[in-house]
Amino acid sequence: MKIKVALITGGYTGEAEVSYKSASFVQSQLDTEKYDVYPITISLASWFHVDDAGVKHPVNREDFSLTVNEHIVKFDVAFIVIHGTPGEDGRLQGYFDMINLPYTSCSALTSxxxxxxxxxxxxxxxxxxxFVANSVLLFESGRKDGATLVEKQLHLPYFVKPNAGGSSIGMTKVKTLEELPLALDKAFDAENTGKQVLVEEFVxxxxxxxxxxxxxxxxxxxxxxxxxxxxxxxxxxxxxxxxxxxxxxxxxxxxxxxxxxxxxxxxxxxxxxxxxxxxxxxxxxxxxxxxxxxxxxxxxxxxxxxxxxxxxxxxxxxxxxxxxxxxxxxxxxxxx
CATH class of the missing domain: 3.30.470.20 (ATP-grasp fold, B domain)
Known part of the structure; x- marks a missing residue:
């Protein structure tokens, strides 16, 4: 009997487009003699699978199952290829742990x-x-004083980036102090990255x-x-x-x-x-x-x-x- 694989793609950030491409490539490489692969899209609006006929099937979130042609599909393993939240930050992993579905990535805590x-x-x-570069971690509560704190503790140039982002979204290289406030705003306001910013000395x-x-x-x-x-x-x-x-x-x-x-x-x-x-x-x-x-x-x-x-x-x-x-x-x- 083939192993049923839920290939998890999409996500809640701008990295979703990269995730779709990753999932497409992984699916093209998986052995169809050994695996039944079901791409599952997870978005803010819905969780679903689209079958070969283009029919959209919602995921039952109680046990992460599908109903396809009146047949219930339950998965043996989840192959996660969501970059960013909720697939890389531990949220999905915690959910899969609760319903006892194995997955290919790090644990919820490590993620x-x-x-x-x-x-x-x-x-x-x-x-x-x-070695690690000297850095300052800024939180939303201290946002207005962030530039002053960075200037006191670090030497130019800086890398400014969302503390929980990926694909270099919201990242800026800062060469002058005048550029710092705009760079901090860009990082703080990056979509679904937690409103935390890491500023590092450039290496x-x-x-x-x-x-x-x-x-x-x-x-x-x-x-x-x-x-x-x-x-x-x-x-x-x-x-x-x-x-x-x-x-x-x-x-x-x-x-x-x-x-x-x-x-x-x-x-x-x-x-x-x-x-x-x-x-x-x-x-x-x-x-x-x-x-x-x-x-x-x-x-x-x-x-x-x-x-x-x-x-x-x-x-x-x-x-x-x-x-x-x-x-x-x-x-x-x-x-x-």
Missing amino acids: ALTMNKGYTKAILKDIPNL TGREFSQGIFRNAGGELIVLPATEVRTTREFFDFEAKYIPGLTEEITPADLSSEQQQRAAQIIKEIYVRLNCKGMVRVDFFLEQETDHFYFIEINTIPGQTAQSFIPQQVRAYGMKESDFYGQLIDAALQKSL
Whole structure:
């Protein structure tokens, strides 16, 4: 009997469009001999599945089931590809825990924690060979005094970004103090990002992104790193999703020592945060010091054909279909 997979897509933020593309690619790679895949859209308005005939079927939220042609469909596993809320911040994970439905991502606690960039940095800051940029975490209650606090504690230039956002939405590089208030407003007002803002001192160096996952056998696999080189001021939303603005090199040109050091750091991050499934860690390699600086962790990384993780899976010598199968198998084993 085939495994019934709920492929969860959509979401409540501007990252929904990326999520739809990720879900389409994952579905194209899943083995149809082994899996029955049902794309499920979750939006603020409704939760639903659209069948091959174009008929829309609402999700029964009591047990996350569908009724299709008078037949009740219950799922064996949820494959979550929502970037941002509610699929990456622990909300869906908590719901799935309550109805006892296995899922492919990190737990509710880990997902909620890692969506908060400031809190994540606080937990990771003492990992050997990992560095974190000086930063200030601002809350809505202190919004009017935010610029003054940043000026007192940090040195220009700054990165200003929503503390719980993704895809570089609401992010600004600030070179002068005059630019700071507008950048703070942009980050605070980014849709569904929690009204918290993280301001960090800028780190000059090469930028990398690297995936890691735990396979069905329980082994931690670190994928080859990708180096990101962009013609933009930084790796912003346009650089990520407009072709031609960014060069992505997989595998990245790192020495053997740098590769080993990065792999050890990323494994420690994964274990420290009690991650599950696949995650992606973004970091800088500072030019003058050769130090790895943590940027952020993504627990639901993009899964289009051009996204970092599929690139790295191919560079590792693995087929995407086998990779996604490993994630599903690991999620099912975790539920036993």
